[in-house]
Amino acid sequence: MPFPVSENVAAMRGSSTLIAAQMANEMRARGIDVIDLSVGEPDFDTPQFIKDFAIEGLAKGFTRYTATAGLAEFRTSVSDFYKARFGADISVSEIAASCGGKQALFNASAAILNRDDDVLIPKPYWVTFPEIATFCGANSVFIETEETEFILTADQVAAAFTPRTKLLIINSPSNPSGRVVPPAEMRKIVEVCAARNVYVLTDECYLFFAYSPAEPFSLATLEPELRKYVCVAGSFSKTYAMTGWRIGYTIADPAWTSAMVKLQSHSATHPTSFVQYACAKALGDVEQTIDAVNAMTSEYERRRNWFVPALNEIRGFSCPMPEGAFYAFVDVREMLDERVNSSAAVADLLLSEAHIVVTDGAGFGADGFLRFSYATSMENLERAVAAMKAMFGTKVRL
Ligand SMILES: Cc1ncc(COP(=O)(O)O)c(C=O)c1O
Structure with missing residues (x-):
């Protein structure tokens, strides 16, 4: 059998x-x-100073369970880093550590999607997006973007809404196209979604790889009324050349964050404790990072x-x-x-x-x-x- x-x-x-x-x-x-x-x-x-922080974490005994949402040091460092780099005010209650961007995306989707919800996914998409939707029992509704050379627009999003649309998943800079949606358009996209009570999951795994004149832009910088519709899936994998360390995070409204933490408490629990320590220290050293x-x-x-x-x-x-x-x-x-x-x-x-x-x-x-x-x-x-x-x-x- x-x-x-x-x-x-x-x-x-x-x-x-x-x-x-x-x-x-x-x-x-x-x-x-x-x-x-x-x-x-x-x-x-991985940069040597981050490896050294991991060794320091081990030596200091960061070898045990942490809180499911992550070490307080980790969450505070993410918050401080977004303040220093982007001027964003993010409270620690909006941040949770995850085992890479992939788990962040999975947690965020599973915490919001119900069977038969529709998820908007612009083409071309990163392979995992529709598979997560499928696993959650939701339907992927694809948005064609070839007309705009694969740069998603708010009009394209607005035209794709269905009565069952719950979530839009976006990824800019994009894998596979490398295209970047300009910040003003990103804001408009969130605005049209918020007006329809549709949530936005933004995969910011390539956030820092934006080449001049494009600039790193995070939806975590939106004002709270808009940001409550957004979950940022962040990752250390590409930005810091740490793919094997398996660490990322989410930034979302405390209610969305709590649901993700509840889910994670029954799966991975949290990313490795001394890896969280190393990342907290690295982010704390803004200049070197x-x-x-x-x-x-x-x-x-x-x-x-x-x-x-x-x-x-x-x-x-x-x-x-x-x-x-x-x-x-x-x-x-x-x-x-x-x-x-x-x-x-x-x-x-x-x-x-x-x-x-x-x-x-x-x-x-x-x-x-x-x-x-x-x-x-x-x-x-x-x-x-x-x-x-x-x-x-x-x-x-x-
Ligand atoms: C668009 C995108 N999101 C997320 C990931 C996964 O990143 P992580 O290693 O943090 O799980 C990748 C990895 O290839 C990716 O290309």
């Missing part, structure tokens, strides 16, 4: 981004020199400035300049023909002929696109571009 997987889990799809990473690993294990442009994590190591983040951001920006124009020189590739994150989302529809008739087929071709691993856009709700991560060395980016130019040719300049 097959294992009786629950209906909720059976209804979820596996992660297409993890499938690409797995493929790269398998090829590497076979001794193939793979250029992996599918990675969704920084290629930097911001310097470390800025150094990584500058390097991503340098790579983007070279990589995206280079991709646009390849015949059949088209990609607007992404303002943030570390992804280029390339439209390859122009190069499709009878033989290579989907973006998945282009990804397969890149893999088999050039040993380049990229992620097919179909998993993000955007068939015809490929996601290239530039969280890798310039050398890898240069090798990949040279190989792709050799494969597909370059555009003819008029």
Whole structure:
């Protein structure tokens, strides 16, 4: 008899981004020199001073359970950091620690969604958003944004409301598109939602990776009347190159926060105590932390400035300049023909002929696109571009 997987889990799809990473690993294990442009994590190591704080935390005995919402030091540091960096007034009762941004998103969704609620999700979306909605028994209602080059607008949100809309999930800077919604439009989006009693879950995991003239902008900076409709899902994973540490947080109205804490008390309980300590200390050292983040951001920006124009020189590739994150989302529809008739087929071709691993856009709700991560060395980016130019040719300049 097959294992009786629950209906909720059976209804979820596996992660297409993890499938690409797995493929790269398998090829590497076979001794193939793979250029992996599918990675969704920084290629930097965690800054040394944060590692040192974790060791200090262990030495000080931060090895036991903490409160479910996190150490008081952690919550206070998040609040102080948002004050110092963004001028936001956030009370500790609005903050809860979680095991990464993913758990923050899961807690926030599960604490608000009921069966048959509608969740608005702009395309292209991060793969996990619709799967969380599915797990909660809610329906994903997708918003098309190609018309505005994948930059969500308040009008698009307003046109997508249904009588059952409970939540909008947004992600700016976006994975996979790298696009950034301007702050004024973000505010408008929350305003149209609030007017309909619709809540907004904002995944700010790439918050600091916004390249000039775009600036890091958090919905945590909205005034309390609007902010009560918002839950910020924050993460240390990308910002501080701490993907393996599993730490993030939510910022939401105390009632939403209490519901999330109640849920978390029956699941992970809380993120690792000495990791919370390390993050509290790191955020407390605002200057050193911001310097470390800025150094990584500058390097991503340098790579983007070279990589995206280079991709646009390849015949059949088209990609607007992404303002943030570390992804280029390339439209390859122009190069499709009878033989290579989907973006998945282009990804397969890149893999088999050039040993380049990229992620097919179909998993993000955007068939015809490929996601290239530039969280890798310039050398890898240069090798990949040279190989792709050799494969597909370059555009003819008029
Ligand atoms: C948009 C987005 N949100 C959340 C996450 C998950 O982050 P964390 O490692 O903090 O769970 C990722 C990771 O790839 C992501 O791309």
